[in-house]
Amino acid sequence: MLLFSSYYDLELLYSLYLKFWAETLLYFRNFTLYISLWFFCYILVCCVVYRRYARRLPTRTRGSLRAKRVLVVVAHPDDECMFFGPTIFRLCEQGADVHLLCLSNGNFEGKGHIRRQELWDACEELGIPDKNICLINDTRLRDNPKINWPVPVVAKLIQRQLEMLDVDTLVTFDRGGVSSHVNHSAVFYAVAYMFVEKIMPTRCTVYTLDSVNILRKYLGFFDLPLSFVLSSKRYFLRWTESRRVVRAMKRHKSQMVWFRHLYVCFSRYMVINTLRRISLTDIELELEVDD
Template sequence: MLLDDSPYDLGLLYKLYVRFVADSFVYFRNFALYITLWFVGYLLVCCVVYRRYARRLQTRTRGALGAKRVLIVVAHPDDECMFFGPTIFRLCEQGNHEGKGRIRQKELWDACLELGVPQQNICLIMDTRLPDDPKAQWPVPVVAKLIHHSLETLDIDTLLTFDRGGVSSHSNHSAVFYAVAYIFVEKIMPKSKYLYVVLSRYMVINTLRRISLADIELELEVDD
């Protein structure tokens, strides 16, 4: 039997084969594209959720346990990193709002250097009762005690701070004002010392105004 005498149309079969291969290629290409787009979209959603929520979740460390001094017992020299690294890192954090504790500390030193403030004149207080968190309410007596200690030990005669509004409405800023007000109202502040505050309503031009005990009492009455 000659090849041309075949009962099948080989040309048609070849065309069907080519069409099948082409359609299969297009199908798998589109499938791979859809899978890639879906995977990339999923990763983007995961990143957004992580940055917005997961990073802000409080871990069960010192804050949750209410502990002030922590003892970590391990069996080997590498255990502290392999199994307790995140916990130790979290326990040693100071002023780490939004994970920028080290950056903010370096920025403070660099800014003071540019402003001409000697390094030995910078006092950075690390206190677990005063977290760097706009949602945290700092205890006024604690802040007042720290400020009063600095006033006495450093022989300060003039104090500059925020007013009741905290200039930018930051709760930690306002807590500093209330602590200073507490010192004045309780007459802990010696009369020979002067107080100036940055007025919130003049934030743009950064105006300072000297205030007295009567001004502070008026501010507190308005706040009530």
């Protein structure tokens, strides 16, 4: 009797074991099906947005800032391609007079003299004339992720360029600096300082480049629907146009290590830029968050 009972218990356990694995496999099969369906629908949405809103819209009205003379402020040579490529490309195409202020020569690895020439070569590819490039070589603004640049110094350099060039639109990093590099963020804080100290020219409209989470950052083309929904000012490049930004980035030969090749392939910033117009009120809210 005892033997029969043990046998019955083993048979029951075995049937429960089989039932557990059958339900687990069914769950994973359904989960995979739902994820695949969601992914297919999302790709379909990307294609629809690309075809309906991005590909067909007239080039000169797509995401236009209505800017005549623009100053793009970056921290290092290659920032203009890695992060601002679509904006610079489209502004040049729309006929804006685009100027670039680069606040360091990128001498972190002792290649400052090489990176200087690479900057000029990359800007030629993007459409910025040589005379519109200003590269700062100041010992107080060294390319180093561990050094905080003095905000008043950066603000003074930006102010001088804005007034000298009579700029109507300024484009630069937001507080996150896209990659959380402290030199990038220093540019934003310099702009914030200019607003707070009321030395920002009144006729100058300021836009910052949106920093996004790491998932969106490497979605590339697939971030297009989110960019259209979440941002009103956006620059998107078609496949043929994005190749020009890629060529410009590859002019920075000293920086093209293996992970930057991956960045060029997958980063949304090579094909999409979303911008946000900021004012003194926005700056005060940002600074409150920091406090």
